[in-house]
Amino acid sequence: MADEPTRERVLSAAWGLAHERGSVRFTLAEVASRAGISRQALYLHFDNRAGLLVAMARRIDHSSGFVRRIAATRDQPALPGLRQVLRLWYEHLAEILPVARALEAAAITAEDGAEAFHDRMRAWHETLRVSIDAIAGAGLLRQEWTVDRATDWVWARTQPVVYDYLVGRSGWTPEAMTEQTIRSVVADLVEGA
Numbered sequence: 028m029a030d031e032p033t034r035e036r037v038l039s040a041a042w043g044l045a046h047e048r049g050s051v052r053f054t055l056a057e058v059a060s061r062a063g064i065s066r067q068a069l070y071l072h073f074d075n076r077a078g079l080l081v082a083m084a085r086r087i088d089h090s091s092g093f094v095r096r097i098a099a100t101r102d103q104p105a106l107p108g109l110r111q112v113l114r115l116w117y118e119h120l121a122e123i124l125p126v127a128r129a130l131e132a133a134a135i136t137a138e139d140g141a142e143a144f145h146d147r148m149r150a151w152h153e154t155l156r157v158s159i160d161a162i163a164g165a166g167l168l169r170q171e172w173t174v175d176r177a178t179d180w181v182w183a184r185t186q187p188v189v190y191d192y193l194v195g196r197s198g199w200t201p202e203a204m205t206e207q208t209i210r211s212v213v214a215d216l217v218e219g220a
Contacts, residue, residue, distance in 0.1 A: 034072045036062040041083045042126075049125030051080060051133060051140045080143035084130065088147065093119045097154055105161035106217065110209050112158045113185070116151070117205040120190050127187040152182045159216070167217050177216050184208065 031039060040061035044053040055076055059066045073079040088094050096115050100108045120127065130147070133140025156178040162168045168177060185208065193199040199207075213220045 033062070033064060033068065037064070037069055037072055037079070038083050038086045041079055042087060045083065045126045045129065049129060051126065051129045051143075055079070076139040077142050080130065080133075080140045081146050084126070084143040084147045087123060087126075088119075088150070091119060091122060101157070101161075105158070105165040105167060106213070109158040109162055110213070112154060113209050113212065114205055116154075116185060117190065117201060117208070120187060121194075121201050124187060124191060124195070128191055131187055148182075148186075151185070152178060155181050155185075162216065167219075169216060169218050172216055180215070181212055184212070 037058060041053070041058045044057060044061065045051050055069055056066050058079065059069045062069070069079075073082065093115065097112060100111045100115070102108075103111060127144075127147075130140045130144035132138075134144040156174065159168065159177045159181065160174050162177075163174050168174070172180075190204065193204045194201050
């Protein structure tokens with residue numbers, strides 16, 4: 028970590044703490060200490076804790092390859108592309124679930140971390156919108172759906188809390204949950220499915 032630029036060291040330290048604890052309940056002083064810098068130096072890179080959490084969440088989306096893999100789905104035909112986007116989401120969610128749920132809890136209680144959760148979930152909503160717009164553009168979207176309503180529907184069904192409930196608490200395997208969701212989404216949205 029010492030070879031990383033300071034901003035990257037801070038983000039690595041924050042992610043490490045969040046991942047270890049399954050929580051975003053850490054102080055900036057803890058992050059600074061783990062990154063090997065002063066708390067004042069941390070403020071040179073991040074205005075506040077909320078800004079750090081947003082940057083941390085965005086960084087993991089990029090550094091994990093999730094954003095790159097999602098972008099690659101745009102070269103696929105609409106329906107296989109949507110299926111792949113959902114598979115990639117659940118693979119990513121399995122990796123980041125403890126932190127995603129902690130940020131989700133922060134959003135509910137209006138604590139620091141709320142903006143990070145909303146930022147990432149807005150990005151997920153837009154990702155789904157692009158995929159569903161492609162379904163509509165290919166003439167596959169059922170007539171009773173608009174792109175906006177279909178996007179909202181799929182977005183709501185793919186929330187971290189749903190994954191956590193089914194996989195973490197009800198004994199579904201990640202694969203079974205992923206494939207059932209894909210079948211259900213396609214059956215709901217796609218004409219003739």
